[in-house]
Amino acid sequence: MLRTLKGKIMTAIIFALIIFNLGLSILIYNTFYKSIKNNIKDDMENISKFSTSTLKYSSMVIEDDSKVKNKTVYEINNNYDCYVGLYDSNNKLIDCKGNVLLENSIDNILESSKGKSSVIIFNIKNGLISTYIYPVYLNGKYDSSLIIQKNYDEYYNSIKNTMTNIISAQIILFVVIIGSLNYFINRIISPLKKLSMEMKKYGEGKDVDKISVRSKDEIGQVTNSFNEMIEEKKKLENISKDFFNNATHELKTPVTSIYGYVQILEEEDLNSMDEEFKKRAVNRIMLECGKLKELIQKLLEISRCGVRKKDIKQEVKLNTLILDICDRLIDRSRRLNKKFIANIDEISILAVKEDIEHIILNLIDNALKYSKGKEIYISLKKSDADTFIFETKNKISSIPKNISENLLEPFIKYNEFDCNMEESISSSGLGLYLCNELAQKNMLTLKYNIENDEISFYLSSLN
Numbered sequence: 248m249l250r251t252l253k254g255k256i257m258t259a260i261i262f263a264l265i266i267f268n269l270g271l272s273i274l275i276y277n278t279f280y281k282s283i284k285n286n287i288k289d290d291m292e293n294i295s296k297f298s299t300s301t302l303k304y305s306s307m308v309i310e311d312d313s314k315v316k317n318k319t320v321y322e323i324n325n326n327y328d329c330y331v332g333l334y335d336s337n338n339k340l341i342d343c344k345g346n347v348l349l350e351n352s353i354d355n356i357l358e359s360s361k362g363k364s365s366v367i368i369f370n371i372k373n374g375l376i377s378t379y380i381y382p383v384y385l386n387g388k389y390d391s392s393l394i395i396q397k398n399y400d401e402y403y404n405s406i407k408n409t410m411t412n413i414i415s416a417q418i419i420l421f422v423v424i425i426g427s428l429n430y431f432i433n434r435i436i437s438p439l440k441k442l443s444m445e446m447k448k449y450g451e452g453k454d455v456d457k458i459s460v461r462s463k464d465e466i467g468q469v470t471n472s473f474n475e476m477i478e479e480k481k482k483l484e485n486i487s488k489d490f491f492n493n494a495t496h497e498l499k500t501p502v503t504s505i506y507g508y509v510q511i512l513e514e515e516d517l518n519s520m521d522e523e524f525k526k527r528a529v530n531r532i533m534l535e536c537g538k539l540k541e542l543i544q545k546l547l548e549i550s551r552c553g554v555r556k557k558d559i560k561q562e563v564k565l566n567t568l569i570l571d572i573c574d575r576l577i578d579r580s581r582r583l584n585k586k587f588i589a590n591i592d593e594i595s596i597l598a599v600k601e602d603i604e605h606i607i608l609n610l611i612d613n614a615l616k617y618s619k620g621k622e623i624y625i626s627l628k629k630s631d632a633d634t635f636i637f638e639t640k641n642k643i644s645s646i647p648k649n650i651s652e653n654l655l656e657p658f659i660k661y662n663e664f665d666c667n668m669e670e671s672i673s674s675s676g677l678g679l680y681l682c683n684e685l686a687q688k689n690m691l692t693l694k695y696n697i698e699n700d701e702i703s704f705y706l707s708s709l710n
Contacts (some may be wrong), residue, residue, distance in 0.1 A: 252436060252439065253432055253433070253436055256432055257425075257428065257429065257432065260425075260428055261425065264421055264424065264425070268417050268421060271417070272413075272414060272417065275410065275413060276410060279406050279409070279410060283375070283399075283402070283403065283406055284369060286402075287367070287369070287375075287377045287399055287402075288367055290397075291367060291377065291379040291381075291395060291397075294323060294327050294329070294379075294395050295365070295379070295381040295393060295395070297322075297323065297326070297327075298319060298323050298331075298381070298383070298393050298395075299381075299383060301318070301319045301322050301323070302315065302316070302319045302383060302385065302390075303385065305318050305319055306385065313342070316333050316341055316342050316391070317342050319333070320332070320333060320342045320343060320344045321344055323344070323395070324344035324345045327395075327397065328345075328397075329345055329395055329396060329397035329398075330343070330344070330345035330346055330347055330348060330394075330395070330396040330397070331343060331344050331345055331393070331394070331395055332344075332347075332353070332393075332394045332396075333383075333391045333392070333393055333394075334357060334391060334392045334394060335391055335392075336389065336391075336392075338357045338358075338392075341391055345396075347396065348376050348378075348396050348397075348398060349370055349376055349378065349396065352368050352370055352376070352378040352396065353378060353394055353396065355368065356368050356378050356379075356380045356394065357380065357392065357394070359380075360380045360382065360392060363382060364382065365379070365380060365381045365382065366379070366380050367379045367380075371403075374398060374399070374400035374403060374404070375398070375399040375400060375402070375403035376396065376397070376398055376399070377396070377397055377399055378394065378395075378396045379394070379395045379396075379397075380392055380393065380394050380395075381393045381395075438458055438467070438470050439469075439470075441458045441470075442458055442469065442470050442473055445458060445473070445477075446473070449477075455477050456477075457474045457477060457478075458470050458473065458474060498539070498542060498543075501535040501536070501538050501539040501542070502539065504531065504532075504535045505532050505535045505536065505539075508528045508531055508532050509532070511528065512525070512528060542677070559599070560597050560598055560599055560689075561597070561598075561599075561600055562595050562596070562597055563595065563596055563597070563598050563600050563603050564593075564594075564595050565594045565595065565596060565603070565607075565627055565635070565637065566591045566592065566593045566594060566627060568600075568603065568604060568607060569589070569591055569607055569625065569627060569637070570589070570591065572604070572607055572608050572611055573587050573589065573611065573625070576611060576612065576615060579615060580615055580623070583615060584621060585615060585618060585620075585621050585622070585623055586621060586622060586623070587611075587623050587625055588622050588623065588624050588625070589624075589625045589626070590624075590625070590626040590627075590628075591625070591626070591627045592627050592628050592629055592635075594627055594629060594635045596635065596708065598689040598691070599688075599689055602685040602688065602689055603685075603689065605681070605682070605685060606682045606685055606686060606693070606706060607637065607706070609678050609679070609681075609682050610639045610682065610704050610706070611623070611625065611639060613639075613678065613679070614639045614640075614641045617641070617643055618641035618642055618643065619641075619642040619643055619644055619700075620641060620642030622641070622642075623639065623640075623641045624638070624639065624640040624641065625638070625639055626638045630707070633708065634707060634708045635707060635708055636705055636706070636707045637705070637706040637707070638703055638704065638705050638706075639703065639704050640701060640702070640703040640704075641701070641702065642700055642701055643697070643700060643701065643702045644700070645700065646697065651697050654679050654695060655679050655680060655682075655683045655693065655695075656680060657676065657677055657680040658676040658677065658680075659676055659679075659680075679693075686706060690708070691706060691707065691708055692705075692706070692707055692708075693705070693706055694707075
């Protein structure tokens with residue numbers, strides 16, 4: 248039982264309730280017992296006052312001392328239904344009336360008082376018996392000791408019954424509280440039990456369902472977080488599945504093309520084959536191999552981006568890096584009859600240099616590859632003290648909406664084929680996706696905007 252959360256809670260509550268009820272019972276018992284003793288003491292004092300008054304009055308009307316004492320003992324016994332005894336200074340009985348209930352108590356109380364003080368003794372065995380001694384003084388002199396012994400069973404039993412009823416009520420209330428707590432704790436931790444079961448299934452790789460929870464407490468928050476994690480896991484699984492399917496398709500396309508041309512070249516007589524076809528076939532095989540190599544390289548880079556977590560960040564001078572990449576691509580830009588128009592501020596950031604270099608190189612290379620205009624605009628500016636914006640802008644052909652809205656997703660691509668074989672090779676559709684992943688890894692954002700047949704890419708620091 249102590250191994251479960253419910254068991255621990257119930258054990259703690261039961262222990263606390265037992266301690267509370269035990270303490271309450273002791274307090275009630277002591278209160279009642281103290282009240283009983285005070286009430287009996289008051290009763291005994293009233294009897295002693297009555298006795299003293301009777302002695303004084305009788306001594307005034309009766310001259311015989313023995314008759315006075317006999318009358319007093321009789322009156323007390325008759326009025327209070329108790330044992331009454333008068334003892335002299337030597338503890339010898341002068342006169343008595345009624346039955347002695349406890350002889351030992353009388354002997355003990357005489358020894359304790361010694362005719363000087365009033366003493367009361369309570370004896371609880373089969374009931375409650377009170378023994379009270381009171382020194383009697385007449386005319387300023389000690390006369391005798393009055394002993395009263397009375398049975399308070401009826402009063403004591405009524406109090407005892409009250410205590411029994413209280414304890415019974417406590418036990419019933421204790422059982423009701425435990426039952427109620429058990430019910431409410433079961434309801435409270437029910438989502439936690441379901442969460443534990445689902446997490447166990449999750450750990451075993453089984454399908455996990457969302458857990459319905461209405462509470463807004465800590466358990467509800469944890470359960471909602473688990474539900475969100477499951478939803479996110481399903482999304483990631485779907486993304487991974489789509490990514491794998493697309494990657495398989497992209498790999499299959501060039502392989503099929505290469506295999507087709509190779510099969511033709513193998514089956515046909517190369518000497519009798521048209522030279523133009525052979526040249527076209529070889530060029531196509533080379534280009535498809537280049538595409539295959541590029542695709543595999545991009546897939547490896549994406550995998551490396553997901554696995555590599557502890558790259559060392561360093562200060563990167565963006566202006567120097569951008570100008571260096573432009574210099575590397577200058578010959579290609581001239582061959583394509585395009586030029587860079589750059590506006591570069593001096594800016595340094597803390598990032599993984601290889602990642603930033605890959606992003607900028609890919610963005611500028613795409614601008615060269617797909618630009619329909621001669622100018623490619625490149626800018627790097629500070630937006631404030633801690634942020635920057637790197638932008639590339641160039642003319643493009645019209646792109647379908649379903650593609651233009653998802654350029655940063657994997658395997659999203661749009662190619663226009665023309666007579667130029669180099670430009671007709673389709674892209675892998677992974678370049679911008681990889682750039683976005685690398686940007687997020689370096690706490691940067693990559694966005695784009697298409698307007699009036701112009702596309703702009705923005706790389707900026709997070710605000």
